[in-house]
Structures are given as structure tokens and as C-alpha cells.
Amino acid sequence: MAEAETTGSSARPHRKRSPVGASPGTLIADPSARQSALNLTLISPDDCKFVDDASLDDVAAACRKWPLIWLDCVGLANISLIEEIGKIFGLHPLALEDAVNTGQRSKADFFDDHAYFVLSMIDDAKTARYEQISFFFGDNFVVTFQEREGDPFEPVRRRIRVSNPSRLRHRKADYLAYALIDAVVDSYFPIVDATGDTVDRIEDELLASPKKHQIGQLHGLRRATNLLKRTLWPLRDALTALVRSDAAFISAETKVYFNDTLDHAVRLIETVESQREMMIGLIEMHLSLAQSRTNEIIGVLTIISAIFIPLTFLAGIWxxxxxxxxxxxxxxxxxxxxxxxxxxxxxxxxxxxxxxxxxxxxxx
Incomplete structure (x- = not known):
């Protein structure tokens, strides 16, 4: 969505559900899911290490040696691998089921020693393609599940690489989870800003000279904006749940940062709602201008006809x-x-x- 016309994409996230009657916590892979790959980030106050294409043995060994671990699982096809990850970190099976069954509504669930947070992110700005990303975090680990490659986490990785002082090096998993979630939320701003620029451009063109293609652009933008609004509204509630949580592994200081992310989400919602109302107004204005233009043409033709009526009468007589x-x-x-x-x-x-x-x- 670098060009906001692409916000008219009709692609919508579809939820994949487990078969009817399946046991709770049953993990079933989507046939179209990508093969799973593990990327491991190991963090301590004095050092950090990045391991691509890590194995489960690497993960298990890192859990014993490093004070903070971020495991990023890209691709959801390998169910046995995901189950093993759940066993290593003690992840709740119902939350794992939600991580595999994509298309979930944004939410935050809390368990005894970890939390589950899920939201949608736009992983392709040109086509506005959504994907689900799931976060599990406890006292000393963060586990993320993505559908495919591509994420807004590179700034976070750079911050981890930076030498001391670095908050991501010295704080616990809740702050790392905040940084990752905040990166996803902030990735919406370029999309929303591009949409706003496109709406402003269409408005200027519409006032100068209404064209038929403008109404199609506006309808496409409004459809994409409605989808974005449906994505952001539950995100606000999920972030509110994190801010108000009394979980021991979420510190009061980190809640202040989560509250800042909540403010970002609220601002996005307000901007999207404003753009949506503006699009509706432009669609109505386009129809009004088209109707006004039609009335002007009909008025001119009527006057011409009225002038020629007596002339035709005289010509008929003579x-x-x-x-x-x-x-x-x-x-x-x-x-x-x-x-x-x-x-x-x-x-x-x-x-x-x-x-x-x-x-x-x-x-x-």
C-alpha cells in the first residue's frame, strides 16, 4: 500500500477452524501454510546472539544458558515442531491452537506463567496483505508465530544489537514483547498516512473535474478502510487488557509503555474513522456533482428545445x-x-x- 490505491484490495483474512467436534487444543495445519523455520535471538545485559534456522536442541540449550530468549517461528506447517515448542516453554494448548488457526480476532489471554497476545499485521505494504502474528511471553522468554516471512521487527533487532545501555538487554521479556507489539502497531501508520494522501488527492481531482474512475477508487478505499477498522478495534481492547493486567510477569513500568502503544492504536482508529467518513462524503459529493452536471445538461437541452419549438411552428405554417x-x-x-x-x-x-x-x- 505504498500507493494507497492498493488499499482497494479485496483480500480479507479468513479464519481457518479446527474440524467440528475436534478435541480442544488440537493443532491442525492449514494445507497452504508455509514450512516452519526457527530464528533464535539470545539476549543478556552484556551480549546477544542471533541464530537463524535454529533447531529444537538449540532452543532447549539456550533456555538453560541465556536470561532472555526470543524464538521466532516463521511458517505454521510443521505441527509437531510447534507442539514441541509448546512443551519447551509450557505454552497453553488452547493458545497454541489459536496461533495455528489464523484469522483470530486480536485479544490477550493470561495464564499462570505466561500471556498470549494475537493481532494482525500488514506484511506486504504494496498489496495490503494481512497475516496473523501471535506472541507468547513469560518471565524470561518471548515466542512469536508468523504465517510467512516479512515483519516490522528489524528496528527491534537493531536495538538489541546496540551496545549498553539498551533497555532490551537489561529488562525482562515483557518489555521485549512490548517493543515487538509496538513495532507491529506502528507499522500501520505509513499505510494509514498513504491512504489519507490518496483521499486528499482524489478530493482535489473531484473538485476540479469529476471522473467515473474516481468513484471506483473511493469504493475500493472504503472497503479496505472498513477492513482496517475491523482489525484495529479489537486491538484496542487487547492492549487495554495488557495495561490492566495483574500478571506478575508484566511489570508496572512496562504497563506504562503498553499504555503508549494503546494511545497509538486509538489514534489509528480515530484517523481511520475520519478517513472513512471523508470517503463517504466524497462518494456522496461525486454523486451530487454528477447529478448536478446531468441537470445542467438537461437544462441546456430543454432551453434549446424551447427556442426551436416556436421556430418549428413558424416553419411548419409557412x-x-x-x-x-x-x-x-x-x-x-x-x-x-x-x-x-x-x-x-x-x-x-x-x-x-x-x-x-x-x-x-x-x-x-
Whole structure:
């Protein structure tokens, strides 16, 4: 959505559900899911390490040596791998089921020693493609599940690489989870800003010269904005749950940062709602301008027709070729020497008088 016209994409997230009657916590892979790959980030106050294509043995070993671990699982096809991750970190099976069944509504669930947070992110700005990303975090770990490659986390990774002092190096998993969630929320701002710029441009074009293609652009933008609004509203509630949580692994200081992310989400919602109302207004204005233009055209054609009605009447009368030699009542004007120019002059005078009358009545 670098160009906001692409916000008109009709792609919508669809939830994949477990089969009817399946046992709670059953993990079933989507046939279209990507193969799973593990990226491991190991963090301590004095050092950090990044391991791509990590194995479960790497994860288990890191849990014993490093004070803070971020495991990023990209792709949800390997169910056995995801189950093993759940066992290593003690993740609740119902939350794991929600992580695998994509298309979840944004929410925050709390368990004894960890929390589950899920939201949607736009992983392709050009096509506005949504994907679900799930966060599990406890006292010393963060586990994220993504549907495919591509995320807004690179600034967070750079901050982890930065030498001391670094909050991400010295604080616990709740602050790392905040930084990752905040990155996803902030990734919406360029999309929303691009949409606003496009709406402003369409408004200027619409006021200058209404075109048929503008109404299609506005409907596409409104459809995409409605989808974005449905995505952001539950996110606000989920972030509110994090701010108000009494979980021991979420510190009071981190809640202040989560509250800042909540403010960002509220601002996004307000901006999207404002843009949506503006789009509706522009659609109505486009229809009004088109109707006004149609009325102007009909008015001009009506005036032209009104002018030619008496002229047609006169031409019809003088066109009745009755022989004046047969009777004094039969069209003596036909023998007039200057009959033709007099008739044309009289008709021109009638047309001029009608035009002046229409201007006096302000119909022209």
C-alpha cells in the first residue's frame, strides 16, 4: 500500500477452524501454510546472539544458558515442531491452537506463567496483505508465530544489537514483547498516512473535474478502510487488557509503555474513522456533482428545445404550400418578393427574444 490505491484490495483474512467436534487444543495445519523455520535471538545485559534456522536442541540449550530468549517461528506447517515448542516453554494448548488457526480476532489471554497476545499485521505494504502474528511471553522468554516471512521487527533487532545501555538487554521479556507489539502497531501508520494522501488527492481531482474512475477508487478505499477498522478495534481492547493486567510477569513500568502503544492504536482508529467518513462524503459529493452536471445538461437541452419549438411552428405554417392563386385565403405570403429573408429575420428575432427572456428569468 505504498500507493494507497492498493488499499482497494479485496483480500480479507479468513479464519481457518479446527474440524467440528475436534478435541480442544488440537493443532491442525492449514494445507497452504508455509514450512516452519526457527530464528533464535539470545539476549543478556552484556551480549546477544542471533541464530537463524535454529533447531529444537538449540532452543532447549539456550533456555538453560541465556536470561532472555526470543524464538521466532516463521511458517505454521510443521505441527509437531510447534507442539514441541509448546512443551519447551509450557505454552497453553488452547493458545497454541489459536496461533495455528489464523484469522483470530486480536485479544490477550493470561495464564499462570505466561500471556498470549494475537493481532494482525500488514506484511506486504504494496498489496495490503494481512497475516496473523501471535506472541507468547513469560518471565524470561518471548515466542512469536508468523504465517510467512516479512515483519516490522528489524528496528527491534537493531536495538538489541546496540551496545549498553539498551533497555532490551537489561529488562525482562515483557518489555521485549512490548517493543515487538509496538513495532507491529506502528507499522500501520505509513499505510494509514498513504491512504489519507490518496483521499486528499482524489478530493482535489473531484473538485476540479469529476471522473467515473474516481468513484471506483473511493469504493475500493472504503472497503479496505472498513477492513482496517475491523482489525484495529479489537486491538484496542487487547492492549487495554495488557495495561490492566495483574500478571506478575508484566511489570508496572512496562504497563506504562503498553499504555503508549494503546494511545497509538486509538489514534489509528480515530484517523481511520475520519478517513472513512471523508470517503463517504466524497462518494456522496461525486454523486451530487454528477447529478448536478446531468441537470445542467438537461437544462441546456430543454432551453434549446424551447427556442426551436416556436421556430418549428413558424416553419411548419409557412411550409404548407397552399396555392394562393386558388383562393385569397391560401398563404399570400408565398408570393412575397422578400418573403424568405423576412421569415428568417422574424424567426431570428423570436429566438433572440426568447434568449433574452430566459436570461431575465436567470434560467441561463
Amino acid at each position: 411550409g404548407m404550400n397552399f396555392d394562393p392563386s386558388a383562393s385569397p385565403w391560401n398563404m399570400p405570403e408565398l408570393l412575397s418578393y422578400y418573403g424568405y429573408p423576412i421569415a428568417l429575420g422574424f424567426m431570428a428575432l423570436v429566438a433572440l427574444m426568447m434568449v433574452l427572456f430566459f436570461r431575465w428569468k436567470k434560467w441561463l
